[in-house]
Amino acid sequence: MAVSSEIQAPRSGRVAPKYTRHGSSRGNFEMLAWLFMRVSGLVLVVLIFGHLFVNLMVGEGVHAIDFGFVAGKWADPFWQIWDLAMLWLAMLHGTNGVRTIINDYADKDGTRFWLKTVLYAATAVIIVLGTLVIFTFDPCPPNAAAELLPSFCPAP
Amino acid sequence: MTAETVEPASKVELAPGVGGGGEIPSFDITLKVRRYNPEVSEEAHWDDFKLTMYGTDRVLDALHKAKWEHDGSVSFRRSCAHGVCGSDAMRINGRNRLACKTLLKDLDTSKPILVEPIKGLPVEKDLIVDMEPFFQSYREIMPFLINSGHEPTRERLQSAEDRERFDDTTKCILCAACTSSCPVFWTDGQYFGPAAIVNAHRFIFDSRDDAGDMRLEILNDKEGVWRCRTVFNCTEACPRGIQVTKAISEVKNAVLNRKI
Secondary structure (H helix, E strand, C coil): CCCCCCCCCCCCCCCCHHHCCCCCCCCCHHHHHHHHHHHHHHHHHHHHHHHHHHHHCCCCHHHHCCHHHHHHHHCCHHHHHHHHHHHHHHHHHHHHHHHHHHHHHCCCHHHHHHHHHHHHHHHHHHHHHHHHHHHHCCCCCCCCCHHHCCCCCCCC | CCCCCCCCCCCCCCCCCCCCCCCCCEEEEEEEEEECCCCCCCCCEEEEEEEEEECCCEHHHHHHHHHHHHCCCCCCCCCCCCCCCCCCEEEECCEEEEHHHCEHHHCCCCCCEEEECCCCCCEEECCEECCHHHHHHHHHCCCCCCCCCCCCCCCCCCCHHHHHHCCHHHHCCCCCCCHHHCHHHHHHCCCCCHHHHHHHHHHHCCCCCCCHHHHHHHHCCCCCHHHCCCCCHHHHHCCCCCCHHHHHHHHHHHHHHHHC
């Protein structure tokens, strides 16, 4: 029997395929995502508590909230920017959090891909829709049924 | 990092006068061992061993007794049996520990003592797991001194402060208790794991080493330090008391400071 002169390294090539890393990833995406979570979290604490305070506690508080209140706020660019920042940061912060959870808990690549596709689609729809509403909100849309409109709208 | 690791207080007090050559108290325990033998069955099951053990015995002694006196087919790894080689990390009552450092009297001996293989690595037989994926990650972070300067004729000198910087992470014995306690590693085994990062930390913060940037670049990977969720399971599992989560955070900060 021929004896091989080459001795294999012990246990060489024995790593179960599940553990083989799918190539190394270049780029700083995960680092930036990690940093974004911390920075956006801090900014959101200020934005959300400011939002709650102004809407629920200042003046008449929660009883003052109606179409007119929202329209009044969004007539001011300051609150437009405030709410826009809150919308974008909260959506991206939440999406990144759920993305992390999907990465951690989905154990098949296919499951992971589809869950993330649904997540990103939902995020995109909400961000686009929300941004649109902030800049185009009209408390008295034309051609709306009169009983749905607030009292201050001019009669059609 | 400077604080000494304090051993947990003993739950069973040995009577005064015991020790010092006196009689050692004995008690009965039930040892439940997770058995798996792919040559017999793909299903794992529990085996109970009723043993009379002594106040000075460790879980490893109970395993020895089970193997030597009851069932010779019980399989587990151990080498030095004194907490140095890191061979006998296993899940004891749901916690990753070294069998040779866990005294039976510190566990609840009124209930069965559960002994399982560490999680997240493929089980080969009984308590023996395939450690290759673990060592693969360890090799990837280049756990050796890289110095591009001239090789000195004497030893490479270092100040006490520079040595102190990475003292905690030199204590690792590669037992895999931390990596196999990490829920992120359990998912898909892709994450580098705490042990690899601890050993990278040991060289990244070593003033004599020149390849810190290379190691930080490796750990900036999608499966690198950013998958750490600061669960702290690793810190709790480490039989050497290494502040593992803290070391991982220091590596995260080092990657950030290098890039920004």
